[in-house]
Amino acid sequence: MAAIIGIKMRDVKIAFRNLTRQKKRTILLAAAIAFGIYIITMINGFTGSFIENVSENFSNLLAGHIFIEGVEKSESGRTLSLVRNDDILMDAIEDNEVPWKYITKRSDMNATLIFEGETAQQTVTGADWDQEEYFKERIILTQGTFEDLQAERQGIIISEKVAEKINVEIGDRLLVKCRTYTGQQNVGEFVMTGMLVDSSLFGGSTAYANISYVNELLNLKPGEYMSMGIYLEDPDMIDETAENLYEDLKTRVSMFERNTGDDDENPIIAMLEQEDEEEWEGLRFRFMTLNDIMKEVQQIVDVLNTAALIILLVLFGIIMVGVTNTFRMVLMERTKEIGTMRAVGMQRGIVRKLFLYEAFFIAVIGVAVGLILAGITMLILMQINWGLDTPAFMLMKNGYMTFKMPVWQIFLNFGIVSILTLFAAFFPSNKAAKLQPADALRSTK
Amino acid sequence: MAIVELKEVKKVYPLGKTEVHAVKGVSFEICKGDFISIAGPSGSGKSTILNMIGCIDVPTEGQVLINGTETGGLSDRDITDLRHEVLGFIFQSFNLIPVLNVYENVEFPLLLGKSRMTKAEKSDWIDMLIDEVGLQEWRNHKPNELSGGQRQRVAIARALVTKPEIVLADEPTANLDSVTSEAIINLMKKINRDLGTTFIFSTHDPTIVDVADHIIRLRDGLISDNYRQDDARACRE
Ligand SMILES: Nc1ncnc2c1ncn2[C@@H]1O[C@H](COP(=O)(O)OP(=O)(O)OP(=O)(O)O)[C@@H](O)[C@H]1O
Numbered sequence: 229m230a231a232i233i234g235i236k237m238r239d240v241k242i243a244f245r246n247l248t249r250q251k252k253r254t255i256l257l258a259a260a261i262a263f264g265i266y267i268i269t270m271i272n273g274f275t276g277s278f279i280e281n282v283s284e285n286f287s288n289l290l291a292g293h294i295f296i297e298g299v300e301k302s303e304s305g306r307t308l309s310l311v312r313n314d315d316i317l318m319d320a321i322e323d324n325e326v327p328w329k330y331i332t333k334r335s336d337m338n339a340t341l342i343f344e345g346e347t348a349q350q351t352v353t354g355a356d357w358d359q360e361e362y363f364k365e366r367i368i369l370t371q372g373t374f375e376d377l378q379a380e381r382q383g384i385i386i387s388e389k390v391a392e393k394i395n396v397e398i399g400d401r402l403l404v405k406c407r408t409y410t411g412q413q414n415v416g417e418f419v420m421t422g423m424l425v426d427s428s429l430f431g432g433s434t435a436y437a438n439i440s441y442v443n444e445l446l447n448l449k450p451g452e453y454m455s456m457g458i459y460l461e462d463p464d465m466i467d468e469t470a471e472n473l474y475e476d477l478k479t480r481v482s483m484f485e486r487n488t489g490d491d492d493e494n495p496i497i498a499m500l501e502q503e504d505e506e507e508w509e510g511l512r513f514r515f516m517t518l519n520d521i522m523k524e525v526q527q528i529v530d531v532l533n534t535a536a537l538i539i540l541l542v543l544f545g546i547i548m549v550g551v552t553n554t555f556r557m558v559l560m561e562r563t564k565e566i567g568t569m570r571a572v573g574m575q576r577g578i579v580r581k582l583f584l585y586e587a588f589f590i591a592v593i594g595v596a597v598g599l600i601l602a603g604i605t606m607l608i609l610m611q612i613n614w615g616l617d618t619p620a621f622m623l624m625k626n627g628y629m630t631f632k633m634p635v636w637q638i639f640l641n642f643g644i645v646s647i648l649t650l651f652a653a654f655f656p657s658n659k660a661a662k663l664q665p666a667d668a669l670r671s672t673k
Numbered sequence: 674m675a676i677v678e679l680k681e682v683k684k685v686y687p688l689g690k691t692e693v694h695a696v697k698g699v700s701f702e703i704c705k706g707d708f709i710s711i712a713g714p715s716g717s718g719k720s721t722i723l724n725m726i727g728c729i730d731v732p733t734e735g736q737v738l739i740n741g742t743e744t745g746g747l748s749d750r751d752i753t754d755l756r757h758e759v760l761g762f763i764f765q766s767f768n769l770i771p772v773l774n775v776y777e778n779v780e781f782p783l784l785l786g787k788s789r790m791t792k793a794e795k796s797d798w799i800d801m802l803i804d805e806v807g808l809q810e811w812r813n814h815k816p817n818e819l820s821g822g823q824r825q826r827v828a829i830a831r832a833l834v835t836k837p838e839i840v841l842a843d844e845p846t847a848n849l850d851s852v853t854s855e856a857i858i859n860l861m862k863k864i865n866r867d868l869g870t871t872f873i874f875s876t877h878d879p880t881i882v883d884v885a886d887h888i889i890r891l892r893d894g895l896i897s898d899n900y901r902q903d904d905a906r907a908c909r910e
């Protein structure tokens with residue numbers, strides 16, 4: 229096998245032993261490569277999970293991968309978010325064989341929670357919690373359960389911070405002031421059944437209640453809701469599924485345009501602007517996907533990855549200079565030895581090979597050490613709970629850092645490093661191989 | 674037929690803006706099985722001539738023939754093969770490969786080319802050579818653990834391992850004391866007798882010169898004396 233690809237154990241053995249001749253130098257060179265690989269792996273690993281975590285956190289926050297919202301224009305010209313009858317939507321989902329896992333139907337309202345004179349502004353999200361398995365798995369309750377919430381029709385789960393602010397405890401009844409969907413003042417009463425972990429982004433301003441009661445407060449009928457969220461089996465299917473579903477829905481109901489085709493413009497904002505600009509009447513649907521929202525996040529990730537690649541190239545540009553210089557030195561030290569080997573019958577190509585193997589081994593050792601150190605660092609970082617109330621929360625998974633790096637990326641980095649190292653070692657090696665043996669032997673070293 | 678033949682060989686080294694005429698037109702023949710000394714004062718061109726015979730350097734003018742083959746027309750690959758198969762080298766400063774032990778140093782040239790020997794034959798042959806030069810106890814030692822004389826013995830074994838027809842030795846004893854020098858020369862002489870290997874060595878030590886049966890004296894890049902002890906035997910085969 230080794231013979232087929234032209235690698236002789238003799239050459240490998242000599243090259244490997246040559247590495248041990250100047251241990252300090254070998255270690256230094258390998259350490260430089262290891263450092264480069266370490267930095268790159270950390271960045272790649274972080275950005276690799278970055279998009280996934282942000283995307284997952286967003287889908288948690290927004291309850292789905294694909295969102296459909298009904299928008300009604302009332303006679304007075306106000307727009308109201310409302311899905312009165314979702315038969316058409318459900319038909320379209322069924323006809324298109326959308327691979328959904330959960331379909332959530334939610335109603336939101338802005339409300340003021342009042343308890344013993346203390347008040348807090350909250351978005352109260354009402355949902356049918358039987359349909360919210362995905363969400364329930366990811367939200368962390370410090371007190372109470374979702375079962376408790378469902379058992380109490382007027383139940384509400386409030387974040388720790390808000391509970392502290394208005395000084396409520398489990399079982400307390402609190403007053404709620406809100407507006408119906410048509411804008412009339414309304415009041416009601418919630419019973420606190422649970423408390424969720426604070427997070428400025430996730431739950432800090434949102435409380436969760438049962439849709440039946442939220443609808444009652446909004447003056448919506450049972451079965452009506454404001455937005456539909458579809459969780460797909462596989463988030464990779466978002467774009468394809470959304471495209472098909474959207475095209476189909478367009479033939480059934482009136483839809484806002486989805487993509488403006490302008491790359492710089494955020495598709496969500498573009499869609500919201502249509503609402504104001506265009507003349508329309510009756511009922512229309514907004515249609516958006518997690519990926520539309522993630523577009524900007526993806527741009528950030530792209531920038532980070534490009535930065536990582538530039539760092540890789542700059543770092544290895546510097547390391548390459550080191551490699552070339554080291555091999556020049558090695559060449560000088562071993563000129564006489566090269567002459568000897570050539571004199572006893574070693575062909576030029578093999579002399580070159582010996583140096584290239586040596587360089588390759590240094591690259592392999594450097595990459596291996598760098599990867600191991602990066603792996604250890606990642607494992608340590610992954611153990612730390614950064615909490616849910618840091619601004620970096622969106623980048624993490626439930627407050628823990630995660631790292632993800634596809635295997636091809638590791639091999640790509642390894643490939644780049646090996647090629648650059650071999651490239652840097654090639655010129656001195658070639659020079660060594662081309663020496664006239666007599667000249668090499670005359671070397672005083 | 675002569676095993677080595679030089680025809681009007683000249684060697685000019687560029688030295689800055691001037692030139693050094695190291696060898697100024699030298700012709701001679703060397704017979705198979707001879708023990709030849711190339712003698713002369715420092716700078717007379719001994720090393721230059723040995724390098725050209727050893728095909729590790731090329732003449733500026735003239736021809737070097739090994740076994741009747743003009744070496745000037747060969748590619749680097751063929752020249753390297755020729756060195757590997759026909760020539761053995763012993764150097765003044767031993768030139769062992771530091772990362773290899775005694776056995777591996779001797780073995781090294783054998784690994785470079787195609788060999789007719791089997792693995793077992795090879796290791797027997799290497800062991801025999803190490804025995805012959807008296808280093809069986811040092812088999813697994815690295816060169817830096819050996820004395821100068823011991824290192825030169827390793828070099829001799831290495832030069833012989835490919836069973837070359839010609840062994841070239843450029844001042845093989847210059848770095849050794851007189852007792853060790855004599856031992857080394859006697860060892861070379863013994864091998865010359867036993868195996869019929871042609872030895873060509875340079876030296877400026879008169880006591881060693883006398884051991885040779887063919888002496889070529891150089892002065893200023895020219896032959897000043899070409900003397901064969903037993904002229905009747907001149908390259909008869
Ligand atoms: N690479 C070179 N460049 C320039 N001049 C050289 C070179 N090699 C040898 N010379 C010159 O050529 C001449 C012959 O040198 P050579 O080494 O053949 O002499 P030598 O007889 O072996 O001497 P020594 O006994 O000192 O080893 C000397 O004048 C030397 O300075």
Ligand SMILES: [Mg+2]
Nearest residue numbers: 719720721843
């Ligand atoms: Mg000399």
